[in-house]
Amino acid sequence: MRVGKDIWKECIPCKGLCCKWETVLLTQGEIDRIAKKVGKKDFYKKKKKYWVLKQDKDGLCIFYNRKRHRCNIHKVRPFDCEVFPFDIEYYKGRLIWFLWTFCPVVKKQKLSKKKFDLFLNNIELFESKILKEFTEKELIKYSTFYDPNLEEGKTWKIIRDVKLLK
Ligand code: SF4
Numbered sequence: 540m541r542v543g544k545d546i547w548k549e550c551i552p553c554k555g556l557c558c559k560w561e562t563v564l565l566t567q568g569e570i571d572r573i574a575k576k577v578g579k580k581d582f583y584k585k586k587k588k589y590w591v592l593k594q595d596k597d598g599l600c601i602f603y604n605r606k607r608h609r610c611n612i613h614k615v616r617p618f619d620c621e622v623f624p625f626d627i628e629y630y631k632g633r634l635i636w637f638l639w640t641f642c643p644v645v646k647k648q649k650l651s652k653k654k655f656d657l658f659l660n661n662i663e664l665f666e667s668k669i670l671k672e673f674t675e676k677e678l679i680k681y682s683t684f685y686d687p688n689l690e691e692g693k694t695w696k697i698i699r700d701v702k703l704l705k
Pocket residue numbers: 557558559563592600601602603604609610611612613616617620
């Protein structure tokens with residue numbers, strides 16, 4: 540189930556910076572969904588206590604298509620990829636939506652207000668549909684992957700608290 544609209548057309552010229560930089564976390568549901576799509580299960584590994592997508596020798600995600608500069612599993616890409624440059628972090632006891640400000644689209648302020656508002660609408664859809672895949676405990680575990688001492692302002696910016704479904 541994919542609810543996000545393809546509002547990131549500007550992403551293509553950066554040639555997959557986030558597909559190289561980011562460690563993509565996977566839930567069991569995502570592993571099953573991707574395995575069904577690609578017909579194998581050798582695309583992930585354990586990092587710390589999490590399942591993550593494998594990367595090639597240059598650090599690019601193994602599903603990144605270098606010729607077309609696109610994702611080979613776009614329709615079933617993980618939540619982590621789908622919401623980028625937004626993300627969820629468990630920060631100072633709060634589950635928050637935040638924005639990675641190192642993303643070139645964000646840096647160059649190509650993220651217009653119209654698109655930002657569109658994404659905010661998508662956040663509501665993510666909360667009402669995709670987040671059903673996580674229990675609160677799983678979501679907190681999933682959201683504590685990054686260094687908890689990261690300071691807001693350098694590479695990311697808080698958007699708002701995550702509204703958990705009951
Ligand atoms: S799954 Fe697709 S969108 Fe996600 S990091 Fe890999 S290539 Fe990029």
